[in-house]
Amino acid sequence: MSDIIELQRRIMAAMDRVASGLGELSGSGGGDAATQQALEDEKIVNAQLTERIRMLSQRHENDMTKLRETTESTQAQLAKLDADLQKLRKANAQLSQSNQALRDANAAGVAEPHLINKAMMAELEALRAARAADISEANTIIAAMTPLLQDAPGGEPAAAAQAKPEGDA
Incomplete structure (x- = not known):
C-alpha cells in the first residue's frame, strides 16, 4: 500500500512540474499550433493517468x-471449531471415566444402574460434541473453499452456499 501511495505522490509531483512547465510555455505566447496541440494531448494523458491511479487505489482499498473481512470471518470460524474440539475432548474424557467406573462395577459383580445411566449420558454428550465439531470443521472448509470456487472458471458460488450444513438441530 505504501508503495502505491509513494508512486502516486511521485507521479503527481512530476505531472505538476510538467503542467507548470507547459504553463510557462503557453504563457510566453511563442508556441505554434503543433506545440499547443501537444500540450493539450499531454494534459489529456495526464488526466487519464491521474484517474487510473485513483481507480487503482480505490480497487486496492x-x-x-x-x-480483512474474510480473515475476521475465518478467525471466528476457527475459534468456534477450537471450542467445539475442546468440548469433544472433555466429553470423551468423561466417557472414558464413566466406562472405567462401569467396568470396575461389572468386575466387582455389582450392577449399578446409575453408572450405566451416567455412561450413556456421557456417550450422548460425546456424540453431540463430535457432531458440533464436524459441523464447525465443515463450515470452515466451505468458507475457505468458496472464494477459490468463485474464482475458478465456471465456478458456481450459489451451489457452494447451498451445500453448507446447518447448525445444531
Whole structure:
C-alpha cells in the first residue's frame, strides 16, 4: 500500500512540474499550433493517468477491505471449531471415566444402574460434541473453499452456499 501511495505522490509531483512547465510555455505566447496541440494531448494523458491511479487505489482499498473481512470471518470460524474440539475432548474424557467406573462395577459383580445411566449420558454428550465439531470443521472448509470456487472458471458460488450444513438441530 505504501508503495502505491509513494508512486502516486511521485507521479503527481512530476505531472505538476510538467503542467507548470507547459504553463510557462503557453504563457510566453511563442508556441505554434503543433506545440499547443501537444500540450493539450499531454494534459489529456495526464488526466487519464491521474484517474487510473485513483481507480487503482480505490480497487486496492476494496480488495484490502474484503481480505480483512474474510480473515475476521475465518478467525471466528476457527475459534468456534477450537471450542467445539475442546468440548469433544472433555466429553470423551468423561466417557472414558464413566466406562472405567462401569467396568470396575461389572468386575466387582455389582450392577449399578446409575453408572450405566451416567455412561450413556456421557456417550450422548460425546456424540453431540463430535457432531458440533464436524459441523464447525465443515463450515470452515466451505468458507475457505468458496472464494477459490468463485474464482475458478465456471465456478458456481450459489451451489457452494447451498451445500453448507446447518447448525445444531
